[in-house]
Every structure is written in C-alpha cells, then in structure tokens.
Amino acid sequence: MVRRLPLRARVMVAFSLVSLLAAGTLALATWHLSTGYMLGQRERSAVRQATGNARLVESVMRRDSGGLDELMTGLGAEVESAVLLVDDGVRISGGNMVDPTRLPTGFLDMVRAGTPAHQRTVVDGVPVMAVGLPLLDQAATYVEVSPMRELDRTFRFLSWILLGGTVASGLAGALLGRWATLHALRPLRRLTDTAAVAAAGDLSARLPPTRDPDLIPFTTAFNGTAERLQQRVARDTQFAGDVSHELRSPLTTMLNAMAILQRRSDELPASTREAVDLLDTDLRRFRRMVDDLLEISRGDQDTDRSTFELVDLATLVLATAEQHGSVPAGALEIAGRPWVLADRRRLERVLANLLDNAARHGKGLVRLGVLAVDGHARIEVDDAGPGVAAESREQVFERFARGSPAHRDTSDSGAGLGLALVVQHVRLHDGRAWVEARPGGGARFVVELPEVSE
Structure with a gap:
C-alpha cells in the first residue's frame, strides 16, 4: 500500500511544481528569444562584413594591381577571423589558417555552385560563423570564418542563469507552500489542540473568537x-x-x-x-x-484542587497496603521516596482499586512498587493473571468494563467502575494510568504522577 504524503508536503510539492513549470516556461521562452535574437544579429553582422570584404577583394582582383596577399592578411587580422579565397584552385588565406576541407562539404559545394551561404559550425573545437560568397565576375569563391567564442560564453552564462533561476523558483515555491500551509493550517492545529484538551476531560475548552469571516x-x-x-x-x-x-x-x-x-x-x-x-x-x-x-x-x-497537599508517595502506599491487607510478604518494592502534590483520599482510592483489581481479576498481587523515573513518581501493581491483550488495554479503563468472562472471578462484587475511577482521579492530578505486560507474564498497571520537590 502506497503511503500518502501529508497535506503540508502535498501543498509544498504543488507550489514547487507550479513554480518550476512557470519559471521553466519563462526560462525556455527567454532562452529561445534571446539566443535567436543574438544569433540573428551575429549572422547579419557577419554577412554584412563578409559582403563588404568580398567586394573589396573582387575590386582588387578586377584591377589586377597586385597586393592581394597583403589584403587577405590585413582582412584576417582586422576581423580576427580567417579568410579564404579560392581562385582556379589556388588558395589564398588570411588570418588563421583554415583548411576548406574542415568546413561542411555541402556548404562549400553550395558556394562553389554560385549560391551565397552562411552556416554556424565548429572548427577545431571552436564555434564559428562561416560565410561563403561566390565572386562571379572572377570565377572565384570567398569564404570568411568568424569565431563565436564570446557569443558561446554568453550563451553558457545565460543558460546557467536561467537554470539557476528555475531551480531557485522551485525552492521558493516550496518555501511559499510551507508558509502558506503554516498559516492556512493554523486554525486546524488550534482545533486539534482544543479537541485534544476536550478529549483529555476538559470539556470547557473552546476555540478563541476570530474576525476571519471564513472561520x-x-x-x-x-x-x-x-x-x-x-x-x-x-x-x-x-x-x-x-x-x-x-x-x-x-x-x-x-x-x-x-x-x-x-x-x-x-x-x-x-x-x-x-x-x-x-x-x-x-x-x-x-x-x-x-x-x-x-x-x-x-x-x-469537582475539579477543586484546594485539598491537594505534598504527599510522601511511599508512605501513603505503605499505609494503604497495610490497611488493604492483601499484599503478600516480599511483594512491596520501594525504589526512592518521591513526593507528589495530591489529594490523599483520591490517591488512597486509586491504590485500593488497583489492589482490588489484582485480587479479583489478576489471580493475586505479586509486586507493588514505588519508583521515581525521569521526574515522575510511579506506582506499579503487578498481578499473576493472564495479562491484558494489547487491543484491550484502553478498554479496561472504560466505565462498566469488567474484562473477559473466562477470567472473571465468579464471586466478584464489582461493577467495572474501579479502573475508570483510577483514570479519573489520576487525570485530576495531571498524571497518566495505563496497563502493560509484566515481564514473566501477567499484567502491570502503572500510575504516573508529576514529582515535586519536598
């Protein structure tokens, strides 16, 4: 079975995906528009420059005044590019040496056929813009190759900026989703806390008034x-x-x-x-x-705490056990002498009910312990009975719960209210009561109260 994500996580994921989608779409549009514009500008600039240079070369060739090699060298140095003139199979290069065979064959064939062409390609690992122009009057071909290193670096920088912006937008969406859930779920958390207080027994718990028309x-x-x-x-x-x-x-x-x-x-x-x-x-x-x-x-x-006083829990347990008269020799274990703020009568009733429960339903008491554990005082009552099944450990503290008929004493005169009284009195003391399995078999009923300084 697939475990469903919590609501907060689902909202965060939704915000993050929406942000990623929006930012990614915007980044792609920005990339295509900006790169298309810059490439177009670069191509037009390269074509204009190559056209002007080709006319100059054609003019020199028409006059046949010499100095063509010097012109080609100067053109290559001026535009920081490589220029190539092919005239009846004779190649004249300027700037960087360019081997025409390294340019795409289709591009060269198109230019030789008399069709001007320009193409972006890579020569020796360097992105370049190649412009080829036929010099029809001279039966020659002029090729100019311009490097695009700066434009390539610009594209890389732009791509990293757009990618980083997209990732940052996704993270910002997740943070926004978390912030939104914290504020949107605040009334739900307040409801949960109030309901928990009411479930613990304080039925006077209420939600605070609000001016929000939706709430x-x-x-x-x-x-x-x-x-x-x-x-x-x-x-x-x-x-x-x-x-x-x-x-x-x-x-x-x-x-x-x-x-x-x-x-x-x-x-x-x-x-x-x-x-x-x-x-x-x-x-x-x-x-x-x-x-x-x-x-x-x-x-x-009655929730009056005016009867509460400092009580030595060990002394109270000893006195109550002596009055009850059902604690066998060696069953009493005192580990520390914790003090609690409590109503003595109610605590005596709690212990008496637990001892009665062990005698009637647990086949007798085997251990009565008083301990101090992590700032809490504990009373532990172990019996020799069959124990309490895990699925029934909360039900036994409900009113009129009398346990399984198979393990019930036929002479029992109780009505199933003893453990319910235990829980009621312990809650009044801000404590807890539960049952667990006793090591070696049987049940262990535990009462835990806040410990106070003497």
Missing part, C-alpha cells in the same frame, strides 16, 4: 457543539449522582434487613439460606456500584 462559522459550530456536549455530560453526571444518592436510602434499608437475616440464618431452611446468600452478594455489589457512581459523579463535577 467564524467553523468556530461558532465547534464551540456550540462543545457547549452542548458539556451541558449533556453535566446533565448525565448530575442524573447519575442524583439516582445514586436516592438509591442509598433504600439500599441501606435492604442491607440492614439482610444483616438481620444473616444473623438468623441458622433458623432458615437450607434453600432459603442459599437464596439469602445470593441476595447478600448482589446487594453488596449493588452498594459498591452505587458508591462508585457517586464517586465518579462527584469527580466529574
């Missing part, structure tokens, strides 16, 4: 959607909190009644005792779910 509808629609979502979540949270609160009174009554039945279970028939035990298990699970729902609803609404 006003976009900004208004996004902010309106975010506002409605925040209101909807607030209503749902309030509803869950109200329902949970209202359920506590009848639930308390049922639990008290169940306690009475449990105390008098010896007086009940065996079948009735079994039903009472099942009902007691479900009531305890129901109570835990109601308590968790109340905690979640309070956490969704």
Whole structure:
C-alpha cells in the first residue's frame, strides 16, 4: 500500500511544481528569444562584413594591381577571423589558417555552385560563423570564418542563469507552500489542540473568537457543539449522582434487613439460606456500584484542587497496603521516596482499586512498587493473571468494563467502575494510568504522577 504524503508536503510539492513549470516556461521562452535574437544579429553582422570584404577583394582582383596577399592578411587580422579565397584552385588565406576541407562539404559545394551561404559550425573545437560568397565576375569563391567564442560564453552564462533561476523558483515555491500551509493550517492545529484538551476531560475548552469571516462559522459550530456536549455530560453526571444518592436510602434499608437475616440464618431452611446468600452478594455489589457512581459523579463535577497537599508517595502506599491487607510478604518494592502534590483520599482510592483489581481479576498481587523515573513518581501493581491483550488495554479503563468472562472471578462484587475511577482521579492530578505486560507474564498497571520537590 502506497503511503500518502501529508497535506503540508502535498501543498509544498504543488507550489514547487507550479513554480518550476512557470519559471521553466519563462526560462525556455527567454532562452529561445534571446539566443535567436543574438544569433540573428551575429549572422547579419557577419554577412554584412563578409559582403563588404568580398567586394573589396573582387575590386582588387578586377584591377589586377597586385597586393592581394597583403589584403587577405590585413582582412584576417582586422576581423580576427580567417579568410579564404579560392581562385582556379589556388588558395589564398588570411588570418588563421583554415583548411576548406574542415568546413561542411555541402556548404562549400553550395558556394562553389554560385549560391551565397552562411552556416554556424565548429572548427577545431571552436564555434564559428562561416560565410561563403561566390565572386562571379572572377570565377572565384570567398569564404570568411568568424569565431563565436564570446557569443558561446554568453550563451553558457545565460543558460546557467536561467537554470539557476528555475531551480531557485522551485525552492521558493516550496518555501511559499510551507508558509502558506503554516498559516492556512493554523486554525486546524488550534482545533486539534482544543479537541485534544476536550478529549483529555476538559470539556470547557473552546476555540478563541476570530474576525476571519471564513472561520467564524467553523468556530461558532465547534464551540456550540462543545457547549452542548458539556451541558449533556453535566446533565448525565448530575442524573447519575442524583439516582445514586436516592438509591442509598433504600439500599441501606435492604442491607440492614439482610444483616438481620444473616444473623438468623441458622433458623432458615437450607434453600432459603442459599437464596439469602445470593441476595447478600448482589446487594453488596449493588452498594459498591452505587458508591462508585457517586464517586465518579462527584469527580466529574469537582475539579477543586484546594485539598491537594505534598504527599510522601511511599508512605501513603505503605499505609494503604497495610490497611488493604492483601499484599503478600516480599511483594512491596520501594525504589526512592518521591513526593507528589495530591489529594490523599483520591490517591488512597486509586491504590485500593488497583489492589482490588489484582485480587479479583489478576489471580493475586505479586509486586507493588514505588519508583521515581525521569521526574515522575510511579506506582506499579503487578498481578499473576493472564495479562491484558494489547487491543484491550484502553478498554479496561472504560466505565462498566469488567474484562473477559473466562477470567472473571465468579464471586466478584464489582461493577467495572474501579479502573475508570483510577483514570479519573489520576487525570485530576495531571498524571497518566495505563496497563502493560509484566515481564514473566501477567499484567502491570502503572500510575504516573508529576514529582515535586519536598
């Protein structure tokens, strides 16, 4: 599968190609026009000069006054070219020696046939302009060869200038495309950042107001959607909190009644005792779910950090583990004593939920670690369970996620809200929570918090 270029790269390539096309077209047009004009001028100048010189040579030959050799030498020196006169097979040269056989045969044959001609060619590696004129009255042929070194150097210089300009135009197009994308995609980056903040739990995030008429509808629609979502979540949270609160009174009554039945279970028939035990298990699970729902609803609404204080994480973990009573000997590992700014009650709840999860779903705790890593404080909880599949490592932190039925404890009284509470409390502390594979098998649940100085 071919990987598609990012939008920014595609825009840069498009700008660069358009610039190259425009600059290349202009360079080609400039090259053809300028070289054609200069060559035309050079050819006309060479033809005029050769015509004048040929008339002078013809005049001397007509008078037969002698001095033809001196004239040819002078003409060759004057025009810095080579001149050649062929008269009845006798060759008289001036300036640089030119062998007529080095000139194109067709050109010489045309001149000998009585047709004036001029042609650009190369003699001994030097670009030249050859002009041949028949001297009809004298039955002779006059050839003048003019070097074009300066014109050739001019053409080379012009070609490099045009090529460099074309390449520079392509680079400038790429830079212009990058600048355009940076400015054009700025609202998209702002939207992405705002959406990321909202996805992290801050539903109050909004796009800043703008005066750009093209962005006003976009900004208004996004902010309106975010506002409605925040209101909807607030209503749902309030509803869950109200329902949970209202359920506590009848639930308390049922639990008290169940306690009475449990105390008098010896007086009940065996079948009735079994039903009472099942009902007691479900009531305890129901109570835990109601308590968790109340905690979640309070956490969704409460972002107050006034209860935060400096906490010795190692001491808190030790105390919580001792209260929980499910940490086997040798499972505790303290590597450093990091301090964090935290709500002690919430952190205790986080650790308790992780320990409960290891006991219920992970076949028991095998390691509880406290570490300081790269400016962060970590709590690591390792269990002896089957581990969590890579595709399910985010789902386990969702509300009411209870894991695979094949690995679930049948006596579990949870409702799948414990890990959701862990994530909620950790986010309030600007931290992260995730699960990874434990070396040697099982799962490792990690809580990472910003470390602060004591």
